[in-house]
Amino acid sequence: MRSPSLRALSISTVAAFCVALSLVFFYAPIEAEEGFLQKIFYLHVPLAIVTLAGFVIGGLMAIAHLRTRDARWDLRSYVAIHMSLIFGAAALVTGSIWARASWGHWWVWNEPTLVSFLIVFLLYATYQPLRFAIEDPERQARYASVFAITAGAFVPLNFIAVRLSASYVHPRVLGGSSNLPAPMMLTFLVSLAAMALLFATLYSYELAAKRTRILLKARSRILGFQ
Amino acid sequence: MLAATLPEHSNDGYVAAAYIVFLAIVLIYVAIMAVRLGRVQRKVEELRGDTDTGRLARARESASEEEPSTHTFQGANPGGRGPRAEGEGKEREKV
Numbered sequence: 227m228r229s230p231s232l233r234a235l236s237i238s239t240v241a242a243f244c245v246a247l248s249l250v251f252f253y254a255p256i257e258a259e260e261g262f263l264q265k266i267f268y269l270h271v272p273l274a275i276v277t278l279a280g281f282v283i284g285g286l287m288a289i290a291h292l293r294t295r296d297a298r299w300d301l302r303s304y305v306a307i308h309m310s311l312i313f314g315a316a317a318l319v320t321g322s323i324w325a326r327a328s329w330g331h332w333w334v335w336n337e338p339t340l341v342s343f344l345i346v347f348l349l350y351a352t353y354q355p356l357r358f359a360i361e362d363p364e365r366q367a368r369y370a371s372v373f374a375i376t377a378g379a380f381v382p383l384n385f386i387a388v389r390l391s392a393s394y395v396h397p398r399v400l401g402g403s404s405n406l407p408a409p410m411m412l413t414f415l416v417s418l419a420a421m422a423l424l425f426a427t428l429y430s431y432e433l434a435a436k437r438t439r440i441l442l443k444a445r446s447r448i449l450g451f452q
Numbered sequence: 453m454l455a456a457t458l459p460e461h462s463n464d465g466y467v468a469a470a471y472i473v474f475l476a477i478v479l480i481y482v483a484i485m486a487v488r489l490g491r492v493q494r495k496v497e498e499l500r501g502d503t504d505t506g507r508l509a510r511a512r513e514s515a516s517e518e519e520p521s522t523h524t525f526q527g528a529n530p531g532g533r534g535p536r537a538e539g540e541g542k543e544r545e546k547v
Contacts, residue, residue, distance in 0.1 A: 260463075261463065262463055263463040263466060266467055269470055269471060269474055270470065273474070315477065316474050316477045319473050319477075320473060323466050324466070324470065326466065424478070428478075428481065431485060432485070435485065435488055435492070438492055439492060442492060442495055442496065442499070445499065446495075446499060449499070449502070449503060449506075
């Protein structure tokens with residue numbers, strides 16, 4: 227687990243977060259309507275984007291697993307989804323805090339952005355119980371991959387639902403209607419990069435830990451200690 | 453210190469709460485990872501101990517079964533490591 231690439235990734239993540247937080251609190255201007263509260267934007271939106279990207283990446287890795295039958299792709303897909311769930315939980319909590327402060331409610335059920343994200347999150351929350359309900363490792367990996375691909379197809383629907391929705395309580399971040407001033411856009415992009423780096427770092431650690439445990443179990447079995 | 457440099461707004465608490473929640477989630481995750489890593493390290497130590505104990509037992513077994521000339525050979529190897537131990541060394545390399 228002590229590889230130079232992991233160390234470099236960790237250091238760059240910490241550095242990126244230092245830069246991002248400095249930009250958020252000392253460089254980005256205070257938004258006219260929301261005021262200081264808008265600072266949550268630089269945390270919540272990157273979290274949501276990285277979460278959804280992680281789910282899609284998990285689906286792509288699942289495709290690679292089904293194509294190659296290589297168990298390593300299944301492990302990668304599993305870890306990507308696992309990490310995305312953690313990031314997704316953080317996105318939901320930070321979003322709720324923002325909603326409470328901004329709209330006066332912790333949750334707004336008639337807002338498609340929120341509900342579609344929650345549906346995607348809950349869908350993936352069933353991934354692990356489904357996976358570990360299957361005893362046979364090969365079947366488990368195959369079914370999990372099919373699930374990851376199918377659920378991955380729902381993620382673009384989240385974006386499409388946001389674009390097509392008539393309700394506009396939730397602000398639109400990306401796309402033609404987004405007119406963030408340059409300092410805010412720069413801060414947002416740096417925050418997004420920092421969040422993506424954090425995802426990559428935690429993903430790498432989790433993957434290394436999982437691989438080590440699998441290897442350890444296999445060696446114990448070979449040596450007859452289990 | 454940070455609060456002193458930031459402008460005061462009525463929603464400061466919510467912003468702080470959001471960032472603290474995020475930090476807490478990351479810290480909890482890192483703590484879980486640390487606990488898991490500790491468990492893996494303990495397991496590695498156990499496995500190493502078991503391997504060494506097993507190796508010692510096998511070495512003793514073979515020493516009691518083998519000819520006196522073999523005892524002389526083993527005596528030439530510090531630590532009592534005979535040909536079997538060398539073979540095991542190879543197995544360990546694979547690990």
